[in-house]
Amino acid sequence: MRGRPLLVTNYADDQAMLKSTTQTVMAGLFLLFLVCIPLFAPGAIGGGESRIPGPTFLAGADWLKLLSELGIFAMAALGLNILSGLAGQVSLGHAFFMGLGAYTAAVLGSGPGALWGVGLPIWVWLPMAGLIPAAVGIVISPTAVRVRGLYLAIVTLGLVFIGEYVWRNLDFITGGSQSGRNFPALQVRLWREEEALLDLEASGTWLGFLNLSGEGKFYLFILALTVLFVIVAKNIQRSRVGRAFQAIRDRDVAAEIMGVDEFRYKTLAFAISSFYAGVAGALLAVEVGRTIPEQWDLLLSVEIIAIVLIGGAGSISGVLMGSAFVVLLPRLVQDFGNLLQQSAASGGVLATIFDPILSTGPGDFGVVNLSPGVAPGLGILQLNTLIYGLLIIAFLIFEPLGLYGVWVRIRNYWKGWPFTY
Amino acid sequence: MLAVENLEVVYNDVVLVLRGISLEVPDGSVVALLGANGAGKTTTLRAITGLLDIHEGEVTKGRVTWNGENITDLDPSRRVGLGISQVMETRRIFGEMTVDENLTAGGYVRGGDTVIRDKVYSLFPQLEERRRSVAGYLSGGEQQMLAIGRAMMQQPDLLILDEPSLGLAPRLVQEVRDIIAEINEQGTSVLLIEQNAMMALSIAHHGYIMETGKLVMDGKPEKLLADDDVREFYLGIGGEGDGGRRSFRDVKHYKRRKRWLS
Numbered sequence: 001m002r003g004r005p006l007l008v009t010n011y012a013d014d015q016a017m018l019k020s021t022t023q024t025v026m027a028g029l030f031l032l033f034l035v036c037i038p039l040f041a042p043g044a045i046g047g048g049e050s051r052i053p054g055p056t057f058l059a060g061a062d063w064l065k066l067l068s069e070l071g072i073f074a075m076a077a078l079g080l081n082i083l084s085g086l087a088g089q090v091s092l093g094h095a096f097f098m099g100l101g102a103y104t105a106a107v108l109g110s111g112p113g114a115l116w117g118v119g120l121p122i123w124v125w126l127p128m129a130g131l132i133p134a135a136v137g138i139v140i141s142p143t144a145v146r147v148r149g150l151y152l153a154i155v156t157l158g159l160v161f162i163g164e165y166v167w168r169n170l171d172f173i174t175g176g177s178q179s180g181r182n183f184p185a186l187q188v189r190l191w192r193e194e195e196a197l198l199d200l201e202a203s204g205t206w207l208g209f210l211n212l213s214g215e216g217k218f219y220l221f222i223l224a225l226t227v228l229f230v231i232v233a234k235n236i237q238r239s240r241v242g243r244a245f246q247a248i249r250d251r252d253v254a255a256e257i258m259g260v261d262e263f264r265y266k267t268l269a270f271a272i273s274s275f276y277a278g279v280a281g282a283l284l285a286v287e288v289g290r291t292i293p294e295q296w297d298l299l300l301s302v303e304i305i306a307i308v309l310i311g312g313a314g315s316i317s318g319v320l321m322g323s324a325f326v327v328l329l330p331r332l333v334q335d336f337g338n339l340l341q342q343s344a345a346s347g348g349v350l351a352t353i354f355d356p357i358l359s360t361g362p363g364d365f366g367v368v369n370l371s372p373g374v375a376p377g378l379g380i381l382q383l384n385t386l387i388y389g390l391l392i393i394a395f396l397i398f399e400p401l402g403l404y405g406v407w408v409r410i411r412n413y414w415k416g417w418p419f420t421y
Numbered sequence: 422m423l424a425v426e427n428l429e430v431v432y433n434d435v436v437l438v439l440r441g442i443s444l445e446v447p448d449g450s451v452v453a454l455l456g457a458n459g460a461g462k463t464t465t466l467r468a469i470t471g472l473l474d475i476h477e478g479e480v481t482k483g484r485v486t487w488n489g490e491n492i493t494d495l496d497p498s499r500r501v502g503l504g505i506s507q508v509m510e511t512r513r514i515f516g517e518m519t520v521d522e523n524l525t526a527g528g529y530v531r532g533g534d535t536v537i538r539d540k541v542y543s544l545f546p547q548l549e550e551r552r553r554s555v556a557g558y559l560s561g562g563e564q565q566m567l568a569i570g571r572a573m574m575q576q577p578d579l580l581i582l583d584e585p586s587l588g589l590a591p592r593l594v595q596e597v598r599d600i601i602a603e604i605n606e607q608g609t610s611v612l613l614i615e616q617n618a619m620m621a622l623s624i625a626h627h628g629y630i631m632e633t634g635k636l637v638m639d640g641k642p643e644k645l646l647a648d649d650d651v652r653e654f655y656l657g658i659g660g661e662g663d664g665g666r667r668s669f670r671d672v673k674h675y676k677r678r679k680r681w682l683s
Contacts, residue, residue, distance in 0.1 A: 412435045419437040 038216030079276025088249025099296030101278025109184030137274030167293030312402025506577030516557030527574030
């Protein structure tokens with residue numbers, strides 16, 4: 001259909017991953033940008049200072065870590081999106097499965113020491129970190145698929161509390177609340193040999209001319225895995241299974257009348273979502289390096305739910321936008337605070353504008369407090385939490401479809417404008 | 422008198438559903454609003470009763486007036502107080518309350534009044550027999566009657582009914598029709614939205630026909646019933662050639678326009 005690029009004439013085209021040339025090109029360029037981020041650092045290519053031109057700050061260790069975390073949270077949220085967004089089952093238990101994945105990885109991947117560890121290579125522990133939670137998800141799901149809505153939320157809430165209790169008491173695995181435990185490094189080995197084939201946490205040179213930092217390598221690994229998980233999730237969504245999930249979400253009784261085995265598909269949704277959660281949990285633990293059992297608590301679950309809701313439940317691009325929003329927002333608020341601080345210190349026009357909202361000393365009242373403990377007002381951290389909470393509330397009220405909904409609305413507005421009478 | 426003037430409604434900032442609708446419901450009359458599915462009948466009704474907000478809809482042009490007063494931006498609950506009462510599509514009775522409690526809830530704006538209640542029960546003797554049963558266990562016909570009765574508890578000046586014949590057996594449709602006629606005789610104006618054109622036009626004083634967000638025809642029921650297009654598309658009678666029943670869509674657009682306008 002030349003000249004009618006947006007005219008879709010069959011279902012396959014309609015469900016295509018990339019629907020138009022523009023979309024393909026944009027996605028490709030964006031992916032290329034993401035791959036190139038570690039190469040923005042000075043000296044990344046060959047010797048000297050040569051690098052790919054781009055925002056250098058992104059290639060700094062802190063931003064690379066942040067972006068890796070974004071990828072990990074996106075993976076976890078993709079899992080919850082399949083369960084809640086597609087199959088419509090509310091779950092507060094995501095943190096439990098993430099914790100389960102993390103400790104599976106720890107036991108299988110860490111070498112023998114004070115805590116239980118088997119010391120197997122990554123190609124064993126990483127898949128197992130997904131498979132064990134998936135299996136547990138299947139075992140637990142019969143209790144969960146019997147209840148709906150709010151009741152299911154409470155059942156899965158119980159899971160988080162049981163999980164936290166178990167982790168605290170299995171101190172030969174988790175290290176207990178006091179010390180926690182270390183997690184295996186991201187190193188690729190054939191089996192248990194000393195020298196790693198590929199160390200994704202130490203800086204080094206790839207292909208003879210790419211100088212990458214440890215964070216850069218870690219980031220690239222997470223990026224590859226996230227892309228893989230996105231493609232799998234997208235394919236689940238547009239397949240027979242995904243349609244069955246959505247049928248159950250929209251009207252479970254009608255789905256059963258169509259011959260969709262409700263029990264089986266709910267179980268499957270739990271299993272897939274737990275797999276995603278487990279892998280993400282393992283990677284999160286590896287990225288942080290050392291965690292205590294209390295990290296896998298309700299707050300983590302809520303954070304993942306927030307990602308799905310802010311992004312837009314049921315949409316994969318929404319989940320990615322939501323992860324970016326939730327993971328990057330604290331950093332942006334912090335940077336904004338620093339900006340405030342600098343401009344307040346440097347004087348000038350900006351300082352005059354910001355002065356009423358800043359409090360810099362004991363006598364100075366303002367909403368934002370730049371010298372904690374001394375002056376009145378909110379510290380940057382408190383401000384962060386406050387903005388975060390307000391944004392979640394605002395999203396649920398004004399745009400229940402999330403960031404993705406905002407995008408779709410803007411797009412459709414321009415497609416439909418002006419109205420034809 | 423209810424008057425809708427040049428009303429235009431957009432859903433979600435994106436979908437234009439009503440493209441300039443004007444209609445009137447004079448005091449004491451029954452007005453029927455007919456149209457195919459998706460023509461915008463229910464949207465018109467939402468604009469009149471103020472339920473557009475929760476469906477992300479917005480009146481972008483035109484206005485709705487009630488006895489000369491502009492009520493376009495009024496709260497739905499305020500409009501009930503002014504005497505406009507709606508029976509929603511698919512009934513929406515309070516399933517876990519008894520029949521009596523449903524009626525009490527219906528009288529919320531006017532206060533509980535046993536006189537009104539008895540009047541409602543005299544309209545629906547069947548309901549009185551079941552006044553203590555849980556509403557969710559009533560049959561479809563009884564639920565429809567309860568929904569109408571609940572709206573009548575507000576003693577409205579204007580009763581708006583959205584597809585009261587939906588899912589009812591032919592005999593019950595007749596019964597509901599007679600009740601509507603009786604309600605009208607007692608002095609309430611009625612705006613009737615229907616798929617069942619024969620039923621609606623048999624009691625209406627005036628009829629409007631909608632198509633894709635516009636009014637394409639209006640007039641006395643006799644005139645509408647005599648119209649070839651109405652007979653063909655709404656009543657399923659006749660049709661030219663060897664036709665039999667045909668869908669709206671099969672008729673060429675230009676042809677349809679010409680006939681509507683002639």
